[in-house]
Amino acid sequence: MLVLDGVSRKFSDKTAVDQVSAEFAPGSFVGIIGRSGAGKSTLLRMINRLVDPTAGAIRFGDRDVTRLKGAELDAWRARCAMIFQQFNLIGRLDVLTNVLMGRLDHVSAPRALLRLWSDEDRAIALSALEMFGIADLAAKRADQLSGGQQQRVAIARALVQEPRIVLADEPIASLDPRNTRIVMDALLRINRHFGITVLCNLHSLDLARGYCDRLIGMSAGRVVFDGAPAALTDDVARDLYGLEAGEVMDAAHAAPAAHAGGASQPSAVPA
Template identity: 80%
Template structure:
């Protein structure tokens, strides 16, 4: 169970996130929605401790995330993987090495620096790539791939961390419709196969309604909606997004999510 209690984050006396309290049971697929600048990215980054809360507490089961530092904080970031809009891959390195970076917390620093990966680590990374149909790209430089391929590599890297939760910050913002579906199907499959909690910032309400079990709506840093996708009516969406509502309520026919296509990734989680 992930629990946020009265979490604030201020920048120069301006609230990016204000008074957010919520509980997220393990195994949930939660969409975080709201207009640009609503505090969605800051919220996810605080959970991962890339940004420290100004006030309040974040707990995961019996772990006080807000008090972690040093190795304990690195361990938490391994358990709570991040996926970014801009992929955050090392472009000059090959795909397999980028995925293996997700295993850094499980090997010694000297071995990681010398890229002395075990056969088990390589097998886990290749298995993840195979699941996302990109094992044939393992030897290619990451910066030679398309945006959709790079995001699948980033998801594979997150999965080999063997996380308890995955935080996806606008993971499909720069992708075309086909790759959007591939990436969202991948996140849903991970959630359903392994029971890994997924928190995903999304711009499209149709995608949020189609993939998520629960939606959290933010406005001006505050939590203003928390409920099932069916409860997010068009009227509520207009209140949440204001003038941006027309951009996110496209009502294009949503492709049915594929929860179980292919074999499950052979990763111990």
């Protein structure tokens, strides 16, 4: 169980996240919604400890995440994988090597620097690529891929870390509707087939309603809604988004969760 207890973050005189408390059950798919500047990205980055809280605590099981340092912090980041809007791939390297970077916590530093990956690591990486329909791109440079393909590579890299939690920060913000559905289906697939908890910042309410078990609405750094997607009525959404409500309630980009239900689990990718 991931628990946030009164977590806050200030940047100079601005409060980005303000006393957020929440619990996330294992295997849940949670959408974090709200207008730009609501604190969604800062919240995810605090969970991964890319940003340190200025107050409050983050706990996972009996571990106080806010106190982790050194090797323990590195291990936490491996178990709590981040997926970014900008993909964060190494463009000059091939797709398979980019995915294998997710195995760095499982190999010694010298072997990683020399790219001396084991057959098992390669099998795990290729299986992850196959799961998302891009195994045939393994030898291509990452910077030669489309945006949707790059984001699927980033998800495969996160999966081979063997995470307990995946944090996706606006993973579909720069994608067209078709690739948006493909990427959201990929996230839902790892959630349903491996039981990985997914926390996903989303701009579209229709996508959030279609894919997530639970929605958390943020405004000015605070949680102002926490409940099932069905409880997020249009009136509540208008209160949450104000003038942006029409933009984020665009049904043209919606995709039902059933799209991701038919994939089979590859044996080489760790659960």
